[in-house]
Amino acid sequence: MSRYEPSLIEPKWQGAWNEAETFKAVRSEDKPKYYVLEMFPYPSGRIHIGHVRNYTMGDVIARYKKAVGHNVLHPMGFDAFGMPAENAAMASGGHPKTWTYDNIDTMVSQMKPLGFGLDWSRMFATCDPEYYGQQQALFLDFLEAGLVYRRNAVVNWDPVDMTVLANEQVIDGKGWRSGAEVERRELTQWFFKISDFAEELLDAIDGLDDWPAKVKLMQANWIGRSRGLQFAFSTVEAPEGFDRIEVYTTRPDTLMGASFVGVSPDHPLARQLERHSPEVAAFCAEARKGGTTEEALEKAEKLGFDTGIKVRHPFDTSWELPVYIANFILMEYGTGAIFGCPAHDQRDLDFARKYDLPVASTFVPLAGDHVLPEDGGEAYVPPKTETVRFVRGLQGEVEQTGEEAIDSTVDFCEANGVGQGVTKFRLRDWGLSRQRYWGCPIPVVHCDTCGVVPEKKENLPVVLPDDVGFDIPGNPLDRHPTWRDTPCPKCGATARRETDTMDTFVDSSWYYARFTAPRAETPTDMAEAAYWMNVDQYIGGIEHAILHLLYSRFFARAMQITGHLPASAIEPFDALFTQGMVTHAIFETKDANGRPVYHFPEEVELVDGGARLKDGTAVEVTSSAKMSKSKKNVVDPADIIARYGADTARWFVLSDSPPERDVEWTASGAEAAYRHLGRVYRIAAEVAGAEDTPGKGDEDLLRAMHKCIFDVTQGVESFGFNAAIAKLYAFTNTLQKSGAGTAAKREAARTLAQLMSPMTPHLAEEIWQMLDGVGLVAEADWPQADEAMLVEDSVTLPIQINGKRKSEITVAKDLPKDEVEKVVLADPAVQKALDGGSPKKLIVVPGRIVNVVV
C-alpha cells in the first residue's frame, strides 16, 4: 500500500486545477455569483503563517461556495506602495521598485504551492502604473465632483532631517533617525471630504447585518455624532478683531461650572499674540513640540499660558474667565477653543489645580458619599443617561439626566440668543498627502499663472521616475527637476508637478472594485462591477476595523457619484469576518551586556519543560506574541510545506483555535496535523483496496456520516472551521473503528474526502480518485445531509438536583412532559434527594434537561 506523500500529490493536483482552469472567474448569468476576498498583503518579503491562515479561510469559503453551485471570484494582489520599501532603500541602497517587485515574486512563489483556489490571472500590485494611473483618473474625477480640496494641516516635522515623519517614526516625541525633538508644523495638503458623508456613513452601519457588532460599534464611535452647543464668548481687552471667541461644547449643562477658556497654540488669537510677545512665542513653540497623535496629546503634560485676556460668561456678564493658550487643544478639532469645567472633566481639573483656577460643581450624584472636586475629590463625570442633582444649573435645583439638561440648556441658549445647538461629528476629513516618493503621484500641476491645475487624463498615468536616490532624507521627487518641471496643462508655461504622493490607504480603498475588471482601460468596467460587486465575504484583520473599512466605504460612495460603481455597491462588503493573528513563543537569551538576543524556533531544542540552544545554553521562553521578524518568532510556511506539505499547514491553521481568535503555532501541533492526514490517507487506501465484503453497523456509519455532513456544512457556513475540523476528527475515528461493509465504508471515506476538500484539497483529490470519484472533487457538488438520517428516536436527559447534575435518564424523544416527570421522580438519585418529600419545583426542558428543586 502506498504512503501519504504530499510532495508528490500536491504539485500533481495543482497542475490538474490549472489545466482545467478550475478557479478562473468568468462572468456568467447561469449561476449566482459569489465574491470572496481576503485583505491583500503588503509585500514585506516572505509570507508568514498569518497569511496562510487568512488565505486558507478565504479558500475554504471559496471552494465551498463553488461546490454549492456559485460562480466564484477569488482574486489576489498586493498592497505595494508604502514606507518599508523606502526604508529598505535607505538601509541597503536598492530601489523601492526593485525591492517591492522582488518581494512580490517571492511571495507569489510561496503562495502557489499552498494550492489556493485563486484566479491568478487577475493579480495586480498597486504600484503597477496600470493600477495607480486609474487611481489618478479617479482622483481627477473626485476633484471635479468637489470631493477633494486643499488646506493646511499639521504634520510631524523633524527639524534636523528637515523632513516629515510618520507617526510610527516618532518615538517618545523624537525623530527615529535624528533623535531630534519633533515639532508639529503646518503644511498645505490635499483632503478627501469624507466628513460630508459622516451622517450617511454612520446611519448606513445599521444595514451591515453581516458585520461583527464590535466593528460597527468602533466605526460608530469613530464617526462620533454629538449634539452640542456652539457659542461665542465676548472678550475683554483682546487685540483688535478678536472681540469674540467661538467655542463648541458637548456639555453645555456644565457651563455654570466654567472656569477658564483655552485656545490652541495655532488659534488665530494665539498667532496674533505670538507676534508681539516673546513669552507667548516661546510658549507656543514649546507647545508645538511632540507628535501629532491623539494619544501623544492626551498623555502629554497639560500646560497653559495665561494671556491676560478675559472673556465674559454668557449668562453673567460680570463674571470674567481667563483665557489660556493650552498645549492640549488642537486647531483641527472643533473651533480650536474650549471652555474648561474642572468639576466635570478630569483633564480640566488637573489644569485648574495646576494654575489655581476655581472649581465649581454644577451637579452632584443623587446618593453616595461623593467628595466634591472642590474639596479635593476627582472630577465627577457620570454617563449622560444618569440622573443627577443640579446645584448650579440654569433651572435651579432639579434632578435630571445629563441628556435632559443638555437639551434644556441648548433650548435656553437658543431662546436667549447665546448660541446654537449643532450636531457635530468627530470624523475629520481624510488627509491624503504624503511627502514621500513610493506612492501614487497626485496628478496636479502648480502653475504661477493658473494656480492648481489638474493633469489631463490623456497624460495619465503620471509615472514615478526611476532615477532617484535615498541617501538624503526627504522626498526625492522634490529634488528631481526634470520630473518636477512640466508644462501647465492649461497655459503651457513651465510649471511644477505636485510632488506629494497619496496615502496608501487610497490604494486599498478601491482594489476590491478593480479586481472585477483588473485590465480595464477605465478604473472599473460597469458591467463587470455590476455583476461581481459586492464582495460577499470579506476577510481580514481586526486592526483594519476602522480606517481601511471606513475609507473603503467612503470610496465606494465617491465612485458611485463619479460613475465608477453602481448604486447597489455603495456598501462594498456585504459580510465581514475579522480573523485573529498567528502567534508564537519567543526564544530569548542575553548577550554579554545583558541585552536580549532572539533565536529562531529551529535553533532551539525543547527539553522537558525547558528549552536550550544546540550548544546547551538555556533559553528563556517568553509568552506568545504576534510573529515579527525582529523577535525571530516566525515560522516560514516554506519550511512547513517542505516538511509536511501544504495540506498539513492549511489543516493546522484552521484547527484548534476559533478563526476570530489568535492561534499559537506549535511544532507539535503541526506534527499532529500531519499524522492525522496520514491516517486519513491510510484508511482511504485500505478501503479502496479492500474486497467487497458485508459487515456490521452500516447504518450506524452512514448515520454518523450524515451527521458529519450536517455539522461540517454548518461549521463552514458560520466560520466555525475549528469546530468543523473537530467533527471531522470524530468521524474519522468512527470510520476507523467501524466494522461496516466495504460499500458503506467506501461511501463514508469518499464523503470524508469531500468534506475535507475545502481545507485539504490535494489530499481530498487523491482520495476521491482512489475511490472512483467522478472528475475533480474541486468541481463536484457538495454532499447533502439526509434529514431522515439525522433524527434520533431517543434522547438522554441529564437530571439536575438544585442545579447540579446528579443523574440522567434516556427517554423517547417525543415523550410528553408529564410522562418525563414520572420517570424523573422514579429515578433513584431523585428519590434519595427527595427523601420521601415532594419537589419544590420540577423544570423539564424538552429534549434538553430536567431540574429538580428540593
Add this chain to the structure above:
RNA sequence: GCCCGCGUGGUGGAAUGGUAGACACAGGGGACUUAAAAUCCCUAGGCCGAAAGGCCGUGCGAGUUCGACUCUCGCCGCGGGCACCA
C-alpha cells in the same frame, strides 16, 4: 488618556441561559518489535477516598435566574485601534 475586544485543565480550545472540559497536543500505562521509528489500545480538571462517592472549579468580587463560561454591574490582567505602519 479615550474607543473596542478577550480571559475555561499542563497546553490549544468545545459548550442556542440547560450534563463545563467535545476534539486535539503534551503526559502516563499497555500492545506490536531483538530494539527503535511508525501504528494501534487504554488513561487523564483539582482535592479527599481503596472504591462507591463527595467537595471545589470557566481571571477576581457582587447580582439576576429553577439553572450562568454564557446576561448585568464593579475590579484586575492581556490584546487591537487612536486619523502619516499596513
